[in-house]
Amino acid sequence: MSDWESVIGLEIHAQLATVSKIFSGASTAFGAAPNTQACVVDLGMPGVLPVLNHEAVNMAIRFGVAIGAEIDHHSVFARKNYFYPDLPKGYQISQFELPIVGKGHIFISPDEGVSKEVGITRAHLEEDAGKSIHDQFPEQTAIDLNRAGTPLLEIVSEPDMRSAKEAVAYARKIHSLVRYLEICDGNMQEGSFRCDANVSVRRKGDQKLGTRAELKNINSFRFLERAINHEIERQIDLIEDGGKVVQETRLYDSERDETRSMRSKEEANDYRYFPDPDLLPVAISDEDIARIRAALPELPEQKKQRYINDLGLSDYNAELLTSSRDTAIYFETALAAAPELVAQLANWILGDLTGALNKANVEMTAVPIEPAMLAQLVTRIADSTISGKIAKEVFEAMWQGEGSADEIIEARGLKQITDSGAIETLIDEVIAANPEQVAQFRAGKEKVLGFFVGQIMKQSQGKANPGQVNAMLREKLKA
Amino acid sequence: MAKSVTEISRGLAAGKFSSVEVTQDYLARIAEFNPSLNCFISVTDELALAQARQADDRRAGGEADALTGVPLAHKDLFCTDGVRTSCASRILDNFIAPYDAKVIENFKSAGAVMLGKTNMDEFAMGSSNENSHYGCVANPWNTAHVPGGSSGGSAAAVAAGLAPGASGTDTGGSIRQPAAFCGVTGIKPTYGRVSRYGMIAFASSLDQGGPFARSAEDCALLLRTMAGFDRRDSTCSEQAVPDYPASIGRGVEGLKIGLPVEYFAEGLDSKLAAVIETAVDELRRLGAEIQDISLPNTGLSIPTYYVVAMAECSSNLSRFDGVRFGYRCEDPVDLEDLYKRSRGEGFGAEVKRRILIGTYALSAGYYDAYYLKAQQLRRMIKDDFQKAFSSVDLILGPTTPGVAFRIGAKTDDPVSMYLQDIYTISLNLAGLPGMSLPVGFVDGLPVGMQLIGNYFDEAGLLNAAHSYQQVTDWHLQTPELKV
Amino acid sequence: MTLKSEDVLNIAHLARLHIDEDAIDQYTSDLSSILTLVDQMNQVDSSGVVPLANPLDATQRLRDDEVTEIDERDKFQQIAPDVEAGFYRVPKVIE
Known part of the structure; x- marks a missing residue:
């Protein structure tokens, strides 16, 4: 084990806390009846067009400013083309070249006293897909498009983490940051904050990165740590047994505590990114950035x-x-x-x-x-x-x-007894009842003092002020 | 019959006839001639008469707009709430649009009446109307010939007097070319002038809606209602819409008109060229100053256009997947089968060709060579025009290389069909406005002259066309129809 | 540029289009001739030219973050091929 090093990068999808969707005026509230918050734009009806939500842009800039990133004055939306039933248009509006947030960084503390810088490659805006539900009907997959079009900020880290612990520290740090910034509610159970991990291993000292696997479907920090550790072990075992890691997407199954290959995504993806002609470049001025920076918590x-x-x-x-x-x-x-x-x-x-x-x-x-x-x-x-x-x-x-x-x-009746008369009475009673110990103390056995304090506290049901008891007791015993 | 939009508007205002009467007249003509011309995919008689009654009530209440009660036809790719919107495709044969396009909303709020939805090339892909799931439209001037495309149904309906005006869309010439082939007037406005919301997309960065009518004066009236800002279309312009009808009486005295030498070179039918030259002489007599100009990258516009248009369409048409609306194949065995057969059976051959080429042009390893290259050439083509407009006010040329060809003449060779668009597509790449107006005949078929304006100078185009139409009568000619 | 029939089948799969067996050759030759037309673009040196994605060189307008849409599920699902209990349905997807 010790001659292996793991290399981990995270892709975090944070749902932005806007009230309406990124390209339509439908509500983003969680938990509505299926397809009741999917308007013509979200459904990808013929002829509809996207219009960008200003607040989503502001939230992305807020994040960028907070991680010390470059904010491009000119940001472009692109289409990522693939077919899936919860992707209504057959493409996802995302960003490819010219994302809104460029290179930045944060510091993590995986252990007490340790501080490590993690690079953030980019963060871009995109729309969430709907949900495919496979256990609703026996023969069919059910599609709910309420989530389609919810704004996401995809935060891509550099492969700077070297252990599951560091990856979790990073994920927690980003989680904490987006909540500080009030741009994401961070609810992992509801899917508002999702982590995908790119994991590879290499022999220590190697410069070249190993082939990576992408782990998906991780909805808690605990599972993130477990899934990464499992994957590291799997890859090391595989290589040590003479096998090869293949680049693939693996799904974490928290019930079985294992990762398995996602066959449906096996074919090589060719997303055919190109600038979305329905949207124009977003212009962000220095004034916009300064205003957002000034208002940062x-x-x-x-x-x-x-x-x-x-x-x-x-x-x-x-x-x-x-x-x-x-x-x-x-x-x-x-x-x-x-x-x-x-x-x-x-x-x-x-x-x-x-x-x-x-x-x-x-x-x-x-x-x-x-x-x-x-x-x-x-x-x-x-x-x-x-x-x-x-x-x-x-x-x-x-x-x-x-x-x-x-x-x-x-x-x-827990008030402390501080009245010296009352404490004196207690001390006198205890001294009177324990002449033997008094003698021992006077013979130089200082330890017995503790015995007297204990007895007095017991008598007062813990309410006597211990400082006062100590001082007065010494006086009395010396007398 | 064959009244113009302007005549109908005035007649309604003067109380000479009611909207119900004029609507009934058009519905009767449609019933008589549409079976042979096939201009309409759907005729919405009941809705039209209900709208006409409402329009008459509105007029009686003293709230009429210039278009209140005027019957119009709409290309079947504008979404119409509650009415089938097929895009001339099998895949949308059962699609009842759940909302109105902005253009339809604009006409509705003006009180215009919708006669029906017109035939077109499937998803606006074509230059002859032969790519319709509902069959080709016949050219009213010679029914063995195509009406042009893709807005062939709208152009033919206006030419045949089945509607006084109609909406269309123009991605690479789809308003101007059928207007030329059918002998009517049509204008493609500046990109962003008319909202694309609810206009089913072919190529988003090229598509633009516009009107067909019998004259520039009518087009001015229709465009004033069609155009305007719409916050639901991010690419729609916020520039105020001028009062087009009020800006067309200025004449062309001193107007500088450029003739691109590339538009009069090899490939242009010589008889057609002669007709255009006669029209140019007419404008010169009216006081326009004519000069030669050059648009050196004209030859590149066809490959550039087809890469951009096909790439965009390959993505725009992914939403037709048989999941939420439209055609779904019988008994799909799995998801992939559902997608492939719904789309394979739902789309026609030309649409599939374009999706395939567009998919290829965007795929890994080819993006730079095709799409990026095309976008660079697109800027060069735009720059040519901007340079030209530093010395002229308008550009003039033929709309098409020849007159309407026979049905079936070019169906076996997609490339020869694409070459029909040589004079029209560079405007779409540049986003400039252009129009076509009838200026004569060759072999009994109409010839269209194209005018190209600078950005947002639709008023200048309409004014020049109107000046020409004040002293000529080509736009008043009507074909003899046989039942 | 000439395509082979396997190329056409690969592209057709990416585009999720079923192509009839007996039409593949025709598509292959049509697509090849279109690509030959498109290759004319290479006659011009465009190095250094800034790509033009949109004719107007304008910038994106932004909308306020407000909910403006109401639930119209029943209307939208009337035109759907297969719905049940408010869901759209497709053949079971195995992940």
Whole structure:
């Protein structure tokens, strides 16, 4: 294994979050009854013509600006010709030469502390196809053209990834970016964000790329990693057994956890690209680009740097907090309610909160604890109302929907005892009840202090302020 | 009978007759002569009479447009909501269009009446009308001869008085050549002047709709309604439409007209050339200044045109696949069989030839040699015209190398048929407006003279043609029809 | 340029056109003569000429992102060869 190197490039199709289609005024809403959102243009009726959606162009430019890419002032739509029943016109309107977004790049962190640049070859606009449903009827394939004409941004990477892990880190980064930019909802289950992976292997040190296979039909990051690893293994086994990798499209089957050749796409494709004569070149001015650049939201990389420089967060925590837009928004909203408690909030969000989300398999957007509630909880630790230990109990109760931190502290009587008179009483009781240990301490056995603290906390049901208990206890025992 | 659009418009306005009456007259003529001429694929009598009644009501309500109540015929590639739109193809024989083309909408909102849908070469591919699934149209001047194509049904219908005006489309001469062969007036506007929305595409970067009528004056009236901006066609121009009827009385005094030497060279029938020269003399007498010019790349226009047109059509016609509309073959065994037989059985021979050549020209390894090369030559051809228009206002020449040929004379040799388009196709490549008007006869068949204008100068073309028609009567000649 | 009958069959497959066995020779000779005509383009040196895709050299107009279309499925499917439960149908495709 170790003398092999894998080379991976990704083609990501992100459905753009426009309300209408790229070339028609039909709705792009997901989940409508079949063919009810397919107008004459989407159906490829004789005589219809495409007119380009301005917002789709703007969204593509927004992406291009965010990855530092060149935006061509002159962009051309081309027809990609092939026959398939979910492709109504017999061609897909796409871009071939002169895509809207040229070369750009992003940085990924596949491992803590590692940063790697991945090149983006291009990103172009195109229309989505409809859906072919093979299990609707026994003898026929059913065609639903609601999706036909939904705008897609196809983002093509350089073959810069060397492992499935890097490929997933890249895909996650793009996923996070398109959501930051609010150009794609990122829903992989509904197919809004789709990854195809080009995978090849070569012996380490070889300069020449191996023959690649294209993996399709991958609808989660977990499957992306598995599909690529399987494909790498398959290719290495094949070559080591004296075989040859053939250039082909392979479908990932998540149920069987394997890739298999797509026979229907086996024949050599000749797409006969040519500029679409129904559409004219798109002119994009420097002013258009400047306007879009100025309106760009703060991007993950900038946010991360701000967290490190202005908030004093660690590189690692800043990376994690900014890896998804929803997490960053949560953090910033909570921080607005407790501006002094940066580190504490970061730890709670990346620790308990993320843990609870993962355990319950809930998205950040559906989190039951609102940012202000978490801020209040952290504030109550800071102002010594509760201890860190009690806070975990309060957090749990908030997750269960029992109310705000203050409400729960009040209802459950969890407020910390800070009254020195009350603490003194507790200490006196414990000292009186344990003369043997008192003697040991006075004989120089410092460790026994821990025993006394434990007893006092137990007596107070954890509510006594541990700092106060410690200080007062020492005084008493020395006396 | 054989009233002009203008006469009908005035007669309706003056209350001399109703739209229902004039529509009935035309429907009666269609019933009498269409069986022998085959100008119409569909005659929409009931719809026509309903529209005529509506038009009469509208006029009674004082809301009439110049075309309200005027009966017209439309080439059967303009989509008409609820009416079969066949493109003269078996593959669309059962196609009831679910929407109206912009041109149809424009005529409807003007209150014009639709008599029916006219015959044509299948998918507008042809120069003789012999490529129709519904059979060839006969030339009203001599029924053994072709009417020209592809808009042969519209041209012949106007010539035969089965409609006072008709719509057509012109991709490489499909308005001008049949207008010439049938002795009527037709104009192909600047690319982008008339919306292509709902006009079933042959070659998207060349197709342009325009009217046929008996005179330039009538064409001006029809074009004013047909033309105009449409946001559903990305290639449609936003330039305002001039009032064409108001701009045709200016005369040609001092107008500079160029005669391309290449249009009068070898290949042009000498008797036809003589007729054109007589017409040129007439314009000179009217005060036009005539000079020779050169369009050096004219000879390249045929190969260039056919590469561009066939490449675009091969892709445009992929949507006819038997899945969502149109003809589907019997009992397909699998998807590939469905595609291949639906298309193989649905398209005629010429359409298949063009799809095959276009597919080949775009396929891997040939794109640069064919399509890209053709696009370069296309610019050179356009540049020739732009250079010419720096010294002249209009360009004049024959519309066709000869008069209408006999049915069947060229069907065995597609290339000899393509050569018929030599004078008309370079305009489409350049996107320029052009028109054909009758200027005489050779062997009893009409001769068409072509006028070519600069971009968006349809008014200039119509004005020159109108000036000529004010002092001649070729456009008033009518063929003798036999039942 | 001369084509062979296999070329014609390959192109016909790309274009998804069934060609009758007995018509192949005729198509082969017709297409070859058309290509000979088309080859006349090579008489001219066009190197350096910017290709012209559209006669007007205009740029694309953009539409606002608005939903303007309504559901007209029933009307559109009336003219379809095979529909069921709102779907268009074709012979089963095996992937």
